[in-house]
Amino acid sequence: MGKILDYDEMNEILDGLDNKVIKKEKPIGYTYFGYPIDHYVYGHGKYHVIITGGTHSAELISNVFVIRFMEKLSKGEIKIDENYTLHFIPIVNPEGTIIVTSAIRSLISRDISLEEEQTYCLTYYRNSYIEGVYADKYGDRNYKLQQMMFRGATPLILDDKHYRLKEYLIDLFDKNNLPQGCMINWSSNGRGVDLNANIEYSSFINKVSNGEEMYAKLHLNNIRRDKLGPLGCPYFQKGKIERENEALLKFYNEIKSKYNYIGSFIYHSCGDIVYYLGEAKEKNPWINLTKDDESRNFEVAKTYADNAGYKLDGLEIYTTMDSKLKSLFPVTLLIELGSVRATPLSQFMDLDIGGDDAFRCVYSKIISNNIKAIIRTLEVMVKVYEKKF
Numbered sequence: 070m071g072k073i074l075d076y077d078e079m080n081e082i083l084d085g086l087d088n089k090v091i092k093k094e095k096p097i098g099y100t101y102f103g104y105p106i107d108h109y110v111y112g113h114g115k116y117h118v119i120i121t122g123g124t125h126s127a128e129l130i131s132n133v134f135v136i137r138f139m140e141k142l143s144k145g146e147i148k149i150d151e152n153y154t155l156h157f158i159p160i161v162n163p164e165g166t167i168i169v170t171s172a173i174r175s176l177i178s179r180d181i182s183l184e185e186e187q188t189y190c191l192t193y194y195r196n197s198y199i200e201g202v203y204a205d206k207y208g209d210r211n212y213k214l215q216q217m218m219f220r221g222a223t224p225l226i227l228d229d230k231h232y233r234l235k236e237y238l239i240d241l242f243d244k245n246n247l248p249q250g251c252m253i254n255w256s257s258n259g260r261g262v263d264l265n266a267n268i269e270y271s272s273f274i275n276k277v278s279n280g281e282e283m284y285a286k287l288h289l290n291n292i293r294r295d296k297l298g299p300l301g302c303p304y305f306q307k308g309k310i311e312r313e314n315e316a317l318l319k320f321y322n323e324i325k326s327k328y329n330y331i332g333s334f335i336y337h338s339c340g341d342i343v344y345y346l347g348e349a350k351e352k353n354p355w356i357n358l359t360k361d362d363e364s365r366n367f368e369v370a371k372t373y374a375d376n377a378g379y380k381l382d383g384l385e386i387y388t389t390m391d392s393k394l395k396s397l398f399p400v401t402l403l404i405e406l407g408s409v410r411a412t413p414l415s416q417f418m419d420l421d422i423g424g425d426d427a428f429r430c431v432y433s434k435i436i437s438n439n440i441k442a443i444i445r446t447l448e449v450m451v452k453v454y455e456k457k458f
């Protein structure tokens with residue numbers, strides 16, 4: 070097995086975990102096309118924590134990081150002290166993960182060598198970089214090299230077991246004239262809704278309903294955000310929240326009302342940044358943060374950032390699902406894994422060459438630094454929860 074994992078491989082690993090260490094619970098919900106959003110639990114401690122990955126499916130490293138962390142716990146390679154119960158949702162957006170990893174497998178097969186896998190990741194990174202330069206210089210919305218690497222990835226490559234999703238996507242590609250090869254950039258769910266943008270205060274809602282054309286940036290500037298598709302589109306039907314988000318909100322509420330919920334880690338990629346709820350620049354529509362709340366959020370986020378070697382950012386605009394979770398369920402951190410851009414493949418580069426430290430062992434550093442950071446941060450989450458700092 071390589072570093073890149075597809076949807077089926079993820080589930081193989083998850084199914085193989087020691088169920089005396091990590092227990093599979095019933096799913097927190099099901100997607101529109103019927104896929105379970107699976108929930109796993111580690112530990113029996115009184116302090117409860119939620120860890121999620123893959124809201125944006127193109128940010129594949131976030132699923133892989135969470136799953137590899139669970140695997141290490143299951144094998145006893147890491148132990149977390151008995152004070153904690155960790156709730157894992159390693160695949161928040163199963164449909165998106167199926168789409169993006171099917172695209173990857175259309176070119177990069179499971180059985181290639183680690184060296185070949187590295188070459189693909191590096192090439193993908195370079196091609197995205199070149200397209201970023203073109204977009205910057207000329208603003209062109211032509212074919213993108215990194216999408217052309219995956220030009221064979223049309224909805225037809227989806228396995229027939231995903232036939233409902235497949236048929237829907239065939240229609241969607243046709244109807245919205247989606248760019249060739251863009252399945253490799255799929256961050257949305259199967260209906261083409263960006264789950265993080267799918268909230269009541271999304272800044273895009275009015276623009277979209279007014280029919281304004283909006284494009285993604287840099288190497289993705291041929292993708293429209295105002296139409297259902299790979300990324301950015303806030304709703305399927307105006308005012309409607311997607312099932313993944315409904316399930317997640319219900320789940321957070323349940324954990325918070327039943328237990329001592331002390332915080333959560335939401336994984337995205339990329340940027341090497343820890344986002345937390347700091348000083349409000351505009352009015353928070355869900356809560357009024359006190360100075361005490363702000364310093365608690367800061368304390369926890371800083372512990373994580375210091376241990377992972379990441380930057381801190383406390384600025385917030387309240388236009389995303391994650392900002393809603395950060396507001397309603399303190400202390401929640403959003404962590405952007407990896408310093409190199411161009412998901413889903415660049416974060417799997419793991420070469421121990423090159424002068425620039427940012428490009429050395431990208432993958433290994435993501436895994437080890439973030440595991441260390443979680444373990445240290447848990448202690449501070451408890452301290453802050455018990456207000457003893």
Ligand SMILES: [Zn+2]
Binds near residue numbers: 128337338
């Ligand atoms: Zn993201």
